[in-house]
Amino acid sequence: MLKIAVFNFKGGTGKSTTALNLGAFLAKSKFNTLAIDLDGQRTLSFGLGLDGQEPTALDWLTSDEAIAPLTTSVKNLSLIPGDIGMFRLTAEADLFTSSLNGLMPLGYGVILMDCPPSLSVASVQAILSSDRVLVPTLCEPAALKGLSEAIALIRGENPDIPIEVLRTRYKPRLVLTREADDLLIESAADLGYRLLHTTIPENIQVAESIAQQQPVADYASSSSGALAYRSLTKECTKLWGLK
Ligand SMILES: Nc1ncnc2c1ncn2[C@@H]1O[C@H](COP(=O)(O)OP(=O)(O)O)[C@@H](O)[C@H]1O
Ligand SMILES: [Mg+2]
Secondary structure, eight states: OEEEEEOOSSSSSSHHHHHHHHHHHHHHTTOOEEEEEOOTTOHHHHHTTOTTOSSOHHHHHHOSSOOOOEEOSSTTEEEEOOOGGGGGOOOSSOOHHHHHHTTGGGOOSEEEEEOOSSOOHHHHHHHHTOSEEEEEEESSHHHHHHHHHHHHHHHHHOTTOOEEEEEEEEOTTOHHHHHHHHHHHHHHHHHTOEEEEEEEEOOHHHHHHHHTTSOHHHHOTTSHHHHHHHHHHHHHHHHTTOO
């Protein structure tokens, strides 16, 4: 049961989109995958057509009884949907360890936890209880300040955790992108992250697929966004040692 927190301090960097589409492609590669929506905004749940369904992530974290994740339209992909009341989670105590242990009997190979864009209780505890953190970022100089802050925050919580940085909404033709690329490559060693080889292009079908409540693999299987998320899945499968 490999646990991945998808986190960035900044909103709009493609965290929920990545949790959805990486989750869908992992599932299509036969990995029994669970996506958990920890964000009160619930983009991930909406994108899978299950917003407003129960039991929610808040139920999962606060109930003493084991809960059953929901099945989605994608075979092998389950979801624990988000909850608008997530902000009420103020516990100092560790809620994640026992909640994650409760999922063990269900035999998930991978769990993707989509974090809110803040260092809330949910994000901190998700990072503390994960095996790795995946940090989607925009590739522009202004976003990189946020990225180094996010990495410092993750390191502060969990000093040794492997951190992978994913460039999303990538626009390779812009000089701005190339400048940011150079900075990302340069600071990887200093900040202690791995810059993933795969980039996710800016692609309208990716945005549309969320509105259509489908993974981009199903909505537009030959779009550049779908191809990129498929490559990302291959890269991560290898890097994370998934079998
Ligand atoms: N590769 C992409 N191409 C085009 N639009 C994208 C792409 N990735 C994300 N988006 C859009 O950007 C917005 C923010 O994405 P989202 O995944 O919700 O970010 P976060 O979870 O980091 O706040 C959404 O409207 C989404 O549809
Ligand atoms: Mg989000």
